[in-house]
Amino acid sequence: MNAVLRRVERSPDPTELPGWLADVYHGAYGDRAPTVIADLLNAQPLWLSLSDDGVRALEAEGSLVLPGVQGVDRVELERPLRQTTAFQRGQAQPINPASLACVDALGDVQGARVLDLAGGAGVKAAMLATRGAQVTSVDVVARKHDAARANLNRLGLKAEFVTHDLTRPLDLTPAPFVLLDAPCTGSGTLRSHPEIKLRLTPHAVQEMSRLQASMLPNAAALVEPGGTLVYSVCSVTPEEGPQLVQVFLAEHPAFQAEDVPNVEVPSVPAGPGVLTIPEGGIDGFFIARLRRHD
Known part of the structure; x- marks a missing residue:
């Protein structure tokens, strides 16, 4: 009984962030971090x-x-x-406002072809279609397309769907707008997914960053000259956001970072992009807007 009670006593407070993750939030939000971390305990x-x-x-x-x-x-x-x-x-x-900010960061997509990469259940595809885009949504999991089609039908919208592993090149005609909302650790969504802080590790962040780094060049190859690529993740770790995009830009000189437009949610600068501030029910997203000049 004593041994069990000692282990319980040593167990971390589930309402608190692990030290390394708290450091990530402090690095992302500076003096504002304590307020942000406390706000994550409020209901979504x-x-x-x-x-x-x-x-x-x-x-x-x-x-x-x-x-x-x-x-x-x-x-x-x-x-x-x-x-x-x-x-x-x-x-x-x-849809969370920060998630919609990723869509709006593309700019005016009325009548334009847009590739929605790693589209999942198609929520961003639906928002793009609402804005008049001709959307092709790509995901590695075919069954997610079924959920996306059902949701689009409910909304009276249409999109095309392609099943593909984005760690490999994709044979599609380049488009003027490409959105890669990449799979990530979800460290910006702790309010609605508090279990993440109990299982996430620095090693998992590195693994996810390697996956994202394998997808981003394939997404970039689908951007037509003069076109726009928006890269986003619902994570606040530098490895998945600003650091990853900085490496990509150094290796792909045809792309340059631009100011991220139409972000109405509170945000802070983060290298070549911005980080939305996860307060008041808003999720933490990294968003970068890249222009292809060749």
């Missing part, structure tokens, strides 16, 4: 991208819709989301 709000009809439908049912940021509203539902008229009619899409 429901963020919805809503049409005007969606707002009216939710309010008619008794839900509270509060203006948010990046065009995403904070909503307190009167009933489960899938039972709301707004969701059923394709007038509501859950």
Whole structure:
């Protein structure tokens, strides 16, 4: 019994960040880090991208819709989301404001071809299609395309889907806009995924960085001359964000970093990009916008 109690006593407080991860947050956000870390213990709000009809439908049912940021509203539902008229009619899409900032960082995509790489369940593809883009979404897991198609059908939108491992070159016609929202450790999403801080290790960060570094050149090869590549991750570690992009730029002189436009969520500079600040329910994302000049 004494041995068990000693182990319990030595167990880390699950509400606290491991020391190395706390250091990452301090490196990312400086003097603001203690406030950011404390805020991660607050509950994650429901963020919805809503049409005007969606707002009216939710309010008619008794839900509270509060203006948010990046065009995403904070909503307190009167009933489960899938039972709301707004969701059923394709007038509501859950998305974190920082995630939508990655889409908006591409700029005006109306009528343009956009490659949505590592597209997952297609939420960013849906937001791109909402903005009038001709979207091709690529992911290595074919079953994710089924979920994406179902969601797009609900929203009355369309996209094309390609199943491919982005660690290998992809034979597609280059496009003027490419978004690589790469798989990552999720260290910027600790509010909604607190288990990450209990299992994430520095070694896992290095492994993920190597995966991202193998994908980024293949994404860059799909950008037409003069085109734009946005690289994003929902992580605040330097290895997955600014350091990785700096290495890429040094090895690919045809690309240059540009200021990241249309980021309305609070953010701080981070090397060749920006880091969104994970406070008030916003996730921590690294976002870089790169222009191909050859």
